[in-house]
Amino acid sequence: MADLNNIPNEEKNKVIPKTQNYSSSDCLQEFNDVSEIEYSHAADLAEHLETLSLEKQLCLLTRLPVSEAAEAVAELEEHARIDILENIDPDLAASLLSEMSPDDAADVLDELEEAHRDHILDNIDADDAEDIRHLMAFDPDTAGGIMNIEILILEDYINVDDAITKMRSEIEDKEVPYYGYVVDESDKLVGVISLRELLVAKHGTLIKDIIKEQNLITVTFDVAKEEVAKLLSHYNFMAMPVVDKEGRLMGVITHDDIIDVITELASEDLLSMVGAGYSESVDTPWKESVKMRLPWLMMNMITSSVSAYVVYLFDGTIAQMALLAVLMPMVANQAGNTGQQALAVMIRELATTRFETKRAWFAVLREGKIGFSSGMILGFVISFVVGFIFSNYALGFVMGAALILDMLLGALAGASIPLILKSLGRDPAQASSIFLTMITDSAGFFVFLGFASLFLLS
Amino acid sequence: MADLNNIPNEEKNKVIPKTQNYSSSDCLQEFNDVSEIEYSHAADLAEHLETLSLEKQLCLLTRLPVSEAAEAVAELEEHARIDILENIDPDLAASLLSEMSPDDAADVLDELEEAHRDHILDNIDADDAEDIRHLMAFDPDTAGGIMNIEILILEDYINVDDAITKMRSEIEDKEVPYYGYVVDESDKLVGVISLRELLVAKHGTLIKDIIKEQNLITVTFDVAKEEVAKLLSHYNFMAMPVVDKEGRLMGVITHDDIIDVITELASEDLLSMVGAGYSESVDTPWKESVKMRLPWLMMNMITSSVSAYVVYLFDGTIAQMALLAVLMPMVANQAGNTGQQALAVMIRELATTRFETKRAWFAVLREGKIGFSSGMILGFVISFVVGFIFSNYALGFVMGAALILDMLLGALAGASIPLILKSLGRDPAQASSIFLTMITDSAGFFVFLGFASLFLLS
Numbered sequence: 001m002a003d004l005n006n007i008p009n010e011e012k013n014k015v016i017p018k019t020q021n022y023s024s025s026d027c028l029q030e031f032n033d034v035s036e037i038e039y040s041h042a043a044d045l046a047e048h049l050e051t052l053s054l055e056k057q058l059c060l061l062t063r064l065p066v067s068e069a070a071e072a073v074a075e076l077e078e079h080a081r082i083d084i085l086e087n088i089d090p091d092l093a094a095s096l097l098s099e100m101s102p103d104d105a106a107d108v109l110d111e112l113e114e115a116h117r118d119h120i121l122d123n124i125d126a127d128d129a130e131d132i133r134h135l136m137a138f139d140p141d142t143a144g145g146i147m148n149i150e151i152l153i154l155e156d157y158i159n160v161d162d163a164i165t166k167m168r169s170e171i172e173d174k175e176v177p178y179y180g181y182v183v184d185e186s187d188k189l190v191g192v193i194s195l196r197e198l199l200v201a202k203h204g205t206l207i208k209d210i211i212k213e214q215n216l217i218t219v220t221f222d223v224a225k226e227e228v229a230k231l232l233s234h235y236n237f238m239a240m241p242v243v244d245k246e247g248r249l250m251g252v253i254t255h256d257d258i259i260d261v262i263t264e265l266a267s268e269d270l271l272s273m274v275g276a277g278y279s280e281s282v283d284t285p286w287k288e289s290v291k292m293r294l295p296w297l298m299m300n301m302i303t304s305s306v307s308a309y310v311v312y313l314f315d316g317t318i319a320q321m322a323l324l325a326v327l328m329p330m331v332a333n334q335a336g337n338t339g340q341q342a343l344a345v346m347i348r349e350l351a352t353t354r355f356e357t358k359r360a361w362f363a364v365l366r367e368g369k370i371g372f373s374s375g376m377i378l379g380f381v382i383s384f385v386v387g388f389i390f391s392n393y394a395l396g397f398v399m400g401a402a403l404i405l406d407m408l409l410g411a412l413a414g415a416s417i418p419l420i421l422k423s424l425g426r427d428p429a430q431a432s433s434i435f436l437t438m439i440t441d442s443a444g445f446f447v448f449l450g451f452a453s454l455f456l457l458s
Numbered sequence: 459m460a461d462l463n464n465i466p467n468e469e470k471n472k473v474i475p476k477t478q479n480y481s482s483s484d485c486l487q488e489f490n491d492v493s494e495i496e497y498s499h500a501a502d503l504a505e506h507l508e509t510l511s512l513e514k515q516l517c518l519l520t521r522l523p524v525s526e527a528a529e530a531v532a533e534l535e536e537h538a539r540i541d542i543l544e545n546i547d548p549d550l551a552a553s554l555l556s557e558m559s560p561d562d563a564a565d566v567l568d569e570l571e572e573a574h575r576d577h578i579l580d581n582i583d584a585d586d587a588e589d590i591r592h593l594m595a596f597d598p599d600t601a602g603g604i605m606n607i608e609i610l611i612l613e614d615y616i617n618v619d620d621a622i623t624k625m626r627s628e629i630e631d632k633e634v635p636y637y638g639y640v641v642d643e644s645d646k647l648v649g650v651i652s653l654r655e656l657l658v659a660k661h662g663t664l665i666k667d668i669i670k671e672q673n674l675i676t677v678t679f680d681v682a683k684e685e686v687a688k689l690l691s692h693y694n695f696m697a698m699p700v701v702d703k704e705g706r707l708m709g710v711i712t713h714d715d716i717i718d719v720i721t722e723l724a725s726e727d728l729l730s731m732v733g734a735g736y737s738e739s740v741d742t743p744w745k746e747s748v749k750m751r752l753p754w755l756m757m758n759m760i761t762s763s764v765s766a767y768v769v770y771l772f773d774g775t776i777a778q779m780a781l782l783a784v785l786m787p788m789v790a791n792q793a794g795n796t797g798q799q800a801l802a803v804m805i806r807e808l809a810t811t812r813f814e815t816k817r818a819w820f821a822v823l824r825e826g827k828i829g830f831s832s833g834m835i836l837g838f839v840i841s842f843v844v845g846f847i848f849s850n851y852a853l854g855f856v857m858g859a860a861l862i863l864d865m866l867l868g869a870l871a872g873a874s875i876p877l878i879l880k881s882l883g884r885d886p887a888q889a890s891s892i893f894l895t896m897i898t899d900s901a902g903f904f905v906f907l908g909f910a911s912l913f914l915l916s
Contacts, residue, residue, distance in 0.1 A: 041675065043692045171654050178636045178653065195636065195653070196629050217499065233721060234501050236714040255713040256694040262717060263691060266724030267806040270731075276799040282807045282821040289828050293799050297792065297832055301840070304791040311784040318780040325776045325783035326769040329790070329903075333762040333895060334755065340732040340891065341751050348725040349740045363740040370747050374755055382759070433798065437791060445787075 042071035050080050058088055061096075070099035074108065077283055082111055085120070094123030101175060102128065103148045103251075106135035143228050144221035146261065147242045147251030154180040156190055156208040160201045167195060176239045181249055182207055189241055189249040191216060218243045221250055228253055229261045230354060269347050273429040275300065300434045307332070307441035314449035317457060323390065324452050330382075331402050332444035335410035338374060339436045342367040342414030350418055350428045364415040371411020375404035398455055402448035410440040500529030508538050516546055519554075528557035532566065535741055540569055543578070552581030559633060560586065561606045561709075564593035601686050602679035604719065605700045605709030612638040614648055614666040618659045625653060634697045639707055640669055647699055647707040649674060676701045679708055686711055687719045688812060727805050731887040733758065758892045765790070765899035772907035775915060781848065782910050788840075789860050790902035793868035796832060797894045800825040800872030808876055808886045822873040829869020833862040856913055860906035868898040 049057050049072060061069045061084065073081060073096055085093050085108070097105040097120060109117045109132065121129050131149060138144030152174050154163050163180055171177045180198075182191035191211025201210055218241045219228050232240050232253065239252040268278050275296025280289055311318070311328070318325050346363060379400035387396025417435050418428035507515050507530060519527045519542065531539060531554055543551050543566070555563040555578060567575045567590065579587050589607060596602030610632050612621050621638055629635045638656070640649040649669025659668055676699045677686050690698050690711065697710040726736050733754025738747055769776070769786070776783050804821060837858035845854025875893050876886035 041673070041693055043694070168657055171657055199626055199629055215499070233714075233717045235499055236501070236717075238713070255696070255717070256691075259691045259694075259713065259717060259720060262720050262724070263810055266720070266727070267810070269724070270728055270802045270806055271799075273728075274795065274798040274802050276802050280803055282803060282817065282824065286824045286827045286831075289803075289824075290831050293796075293828065294832055294835065296799075297795060297836060300795045301788070301792060301836060304788045307791075308784050308788050311787070312781075315780050315784065318776065318783045322773050322777040322780075322783075323770075325780075325786070326766050326773065328783070329769070329787055329899060330759070330762045330766050332787070333765075333899065334759055337732065337755060337758045337892065337895075338751075341729075341734040341754075344728045344732050344734050345738055345740060345747075348728055352721055352725070359740065366740065366744045366747075369744045370751065373744075373748050374752055377752065378755060378759060434795065437795075441787060441791065 042068065043075045045072040046075035046077075050077060054083055054087060057084055061088065062092060066095050067099050070096045074100050074104045077281075078111055079283055079285070081108060085112060086116060090119055090123055093120045097132070098124050098128050101148060101150055102131040102135055103146065103257075105132045107140070110136060110140055138221060141225055142221060143219045143223045143225060143240075143242045143253060144250065146225050146228070146257050147221070147253050148175040148257075149251040150175045151249075151252050152176075152180045153249065154182045154193065154207055156182050156184050156206075156211070158207055159203075160198045160205050160207065160210070161203055163193070163207055164195070164198050167198070176252055176254055179239060179252075180207075181241060181252070182211055183249055187248045189216065189218060189243050189247060192241060216241075218247075219253075220245060225261050226265055226351075229258050229265065230352065232258045233262070233352075265351060268427075269351055269429045272427055272431070273343070273347065273433045275431045275434055296431055296434060299431065300437075303434055303438035304441065306438055307445055310442050310445045311449065314445075314453060317449055317453040320457050321452065323395070324449060327386065327395075327399055328445055328448055331399065331406055331448045332441045334378065334403060335406035335440040335444050336437055337410075338371050338407045339410030339414030339440050340433065342371065342411045343417065343432055343436055346415050346418045347429045347432070350422060355422070360419050364412060364419070367411040367415035368408065372404070372408045374411075375407030378407070379404040394456055395452075398448065398451040402444065402451055405447050406440060406444040409443050410436070413439045500526065501533045503530040504533035504535075508535055512541055512545060515542055519546065520550060524553050525557050528554045532558050532562045536569055537741055537743070539566060543570060544574060548577055548581055551578045555590070556582050556586050559606060559608055560589040560593055561604065561715075563590045565598070568594060568598060596679060599683055600679060601677045601681045601683060601698075601700045601711060602708065604683055604686070604715050605679070605711050606633040606715075607709040608633045609707075609710050610634075610638045611707065612640045612651065612665055614640050614642050614664075614669070616665055617661075618656045618663050618665065618668070619661055621651070621665055622653070622656050625656070634710055634712055637697060637710075638665075639699060639710070640665055641707055645706045647674065647676060647701050647705060650699060674699075676705075677711075678703060683719050684723055684809075687716050687723065688810065690716045691720070691810075723809060726885075727809055727887045730885055730889070731801070731805060731891045733889045733892055754889055754892060757889065758895075761892055761896035762899065764896055765903055768900045768903045769907065772903075772911060775907055775911040778915050779910065781853070782907060785844065785853075785857055786903055786906055789857065789864055789906045790899045792836065792861060793864035793898040793902050794895055795868075796829050796865045797868030797872030797898050798891065800829065800869045801875065801890055801894055804873050804876045805887045805890070808880060813880070818877050822870060822877070825869040825873035826866060830862070830866045832869075833865030836865070837862040852914055853910075856906065856909040860902065860909055863905050864898060864902040867901050868894070871897045 045068070049060065052060065057080070061073070064072070073084065076084070088096075097108065100108065105128075109120065112120070121132065124132070135144075135147075135149065140146070150173060152167055152170055154166065158166075167178075167180055178195040180193045181189060182193055184190050191207070191214045193207060193211060197210060217231070217235060217237075219231065221242050221244060228240060232255070237255070239254045241252050242250045244250055267281075271280055272278055275293060277284065277289060277292030280292060345367070349363060382403055383393075383396040383400030385396070386399045387393035390396075414436055417432045421430060421432065422428040503526070507518065510518065515538070519531070522530070531542065534542070555566065558566065563586075567578065570578070579590065582590070593602075593605075593607065598604070608631060610625055610628055612624065616624075625636075625638055636653040638651045638653075639647060640651055642648050649665070649672045651665060651669060655668060675689070675693060675695075677689065679700050679702060686698060690713065695713070697712045699710050700708045702708055725739075729738055730736055733751060735742065735747060735750030738750060803825070807821060840861055841851075841854040841858030843854070844857045845851035848854075872894055875890045879888060879890065880886040
């Protein structure tokens with residue numbers, strides 16, 4: 001048998017035809033003794049799996065205890081996981097998913113094609129399958145889509161001793177083991193209580209008396225996961241309760257889910273700013289990346305033809321003085337960089353804090369001041385440098401003045417674009433760098449060539 | 459008395475002379491009844507404080523219970539906190555800091571000037587002050603700089619029942635209340651045990667028998683906080699133990715500290731990519747932002763003069779055919795955008811996963827394929843469009859060919875720059891966008907104008 005480990009990555013990702021489902025009997029002899037492979041943690045096992053060929057991945061997974069295999073599959077990178085679940089024996093796939101917490105299982109199944117998904121769900125125990133289907137009904141970008149439902153519920157009329165007993169008996173299966181979610185008779189969430197609070201309370205105290213003073217902070221199931229991340233990091237919570245419109249408890253979102261959301265959102269900001277695919281990583285097949293990026297590159301081409309048209313208007317000016325074509329990109333480039341600095345600050349502001357109109361205008365004004373003062377300094381410097389090098393101080397003056405104006409504009413545009421995109425209901429980062437470049441290029445060319453034709457040529 | 463609330467932001471931040479330290483007796487009459495102001499959480503109180511004038515901030519803080527005031531101050535934004543601590547009565551400052559956990563207090567004090575810091579430390583209880591000084595000795599960008607030291611230590615020779623009793627009695631003061639850190643007789647960390655594990659273990663079981671099978675994952679105090687963030691999110695840990703070079707327990711880093719680190723690092727990537735200040739936000743005074751950005755804008759000016767020089771070399775070519783100056787920025791811009799997409803993917807890769815050389819080269823190759831294929835598609839389109847518009851298919855061909863070459867180069871440069879910066883021991887994002895633009899601009903101008911002078915003019 002060929003050593004599949006040495007086959008380049010592209011080959012490895014090829015999917016084995018679906019009719020040939022893999023089961024443990026196909027396993028390679030050499031790979032028989034799984035006990036040799038010991039990993040301290042599922043995340044490490046997942047990382048190891050990602051370096052193997054699909055065949056070896058399947059082989060290893062079928063030999064591992066189901067609970068370990070399930071944890072590793074939950075930790076895998078999306079592409080690898082899809083390949084595995086589409087090629088593994090459906091019974092095994094079903095038992096892997098049953099072992100996962102329902103929210104992980106729902107996330108995993110969301111990635112699969114519908115037919116395949118239903119096939120696996122049919123093989124899962126009915127109760128588990130219902131939980132999973134329930135979670136899959138939520139938009140994956142909202143609180144409902146990332147919440148856990150395996151939590152400890154405490155009725156508000158019980159006392160701390162009964163609560164401790166209940167927490168202790170259920171502690172093994174819960175996602176947030178040291179917290180109880182307190183509900184009233186209509187299932188409305190009325191408080192959150194930690195084991196720590198239970199332990200320090202007097203014997204016999206009613207739960208309802210402990211939580212009386214609480215200001216409960218919750219999110220409804222339809223809140224964007226981005227907002228949940230902001231709230232959870234604002235309050236430094238271990239977990240955030242999710243409720244329905246009537247305030248009834250639905251689940252909780254835990255800190256580890258939020259770490260994933262924050263990491264994901266940070267990548268999305270950076271990637272979408274330049275028009276790369278939202279969810280792209282080094283592991284995305286390159287053809288998919290081309291498909292995701294090409295529309296934005298096309299758009300960049302169209303927007304950059306706007307600035308090309310500006311230059312075209314001054315065709316005659318350049319023909320008279322080719323030196324202008326030398327200096328023109330410097331003006332545009334400098335303003336573009338200034339604008340990108342403002343853009344970066346603003347995108348992070350919108351990503352990490354709650355939006356306030358007053359603060360937003362303050363921020364635009366702030367960038368305006370920065371752009372103008374930096375422009376004054378650099379404009380002054382460049383006037384002299386250009387004037388001296390080309391022994392043409394009028395040209396230096398034109399360049400300096402154009403630079404100041406374009407840098408001011410770049411700063412204001414960079415700060416405003418994310419705000420405008422947001423107010424249009426779009427992602428504040430999406431293609432913002434492309435819009436910005438269009439503005440700084442067009443304006444830079446126009447002002448510089450315009451001033452030049454006014455003051456340098458007659 | 460004038461209403462300080464209506465004074466614009468700049469004014470508000472003015473520091474009251476240090477000789478006039480503020481104490482509660484100076485408080486405004488109207489503000490006397492603090493009980494009216496109720497906040498559900500310190501983070502909300504901090505947010506409210508940030509909207510007040512310094513005078514009102516100080517007034518409110520002096521009237522609040524010390525523990526609440528301390529929590530709010532710990533949550534404040536850095537600039538606001540510095541203003542408050544420099545102007546508040548030193549005794550009150552000391553009691554606020556004593557109420558904080560030592561790691562928060564150390565972070566806060568790190569922000570102050572040395573003289574002021576020492577003055578406050580002298581007013582703090584000697585034991586607390588020693589803890590704080592100990593923590594301040596660590597580099598704030600390392601594990602030691604963000605760790606908590608208030609943790610439960612369990613000796614490995616005790617049994618689960620004694621461990622539960624100990625955890626229960628100390629649960630109120632601990633930062634990670636449901637975990638015990640198990641050490642041997644030489645203080646070496648030998649395991650981590652959760653209350654959950656203690657509760658499900660048989661009575662009388664020795665701690666050492668429970669942790670026997672554990673593969674302990676720790677970091678040493680000098681590991682960069684970025685690495686800690688990667689590890690903690692890789693393993694989905696609630697907390698990561700920090701040890702010294704001999705494996706002795708020093709502290710732990712908790713999930714909420716890591717959420718802050720991840721958010722901070724994501725901002726740093728985006729900001730440093732374009733040469734803005736690392737820690738800039740909308741709250742940074744604008745003059746400070748100018749100071750932080752100006753060096754990079756200067757550098758951008760110098761690097762863009764490289765590409766201007768390339769154009770200068772083709773001065774004569776442009777004088778013969780001004781149309782080239784119209785199309786030239788389009789080539790450079792398009793390659794710049796392609797390169798930025800590669801840059802974004804690579805910066806996120808380096809920020810979120812552990813670096814592997816093989817994977818890095820695979821990623822550069824992948825971007826090369828993407829750049830080349832997108833270039834082929836767009837180059838083909840632009841050849842015809844330009845050829846048709848200007849009835850000059852030779853010009854179209856030159857433009858298309860230059861575009862393909864420059865987009866390929868942009869993609870390779872975008873993917874390589876972060877790797878090169880990293881291998882030089884620099885931040886992979888730092889000014890990467892500026893370097894990239896220099897490369898794509900210079901190469902774009904050179905190839906396009908070079909081809910033009912070879913094939914279009916004779």
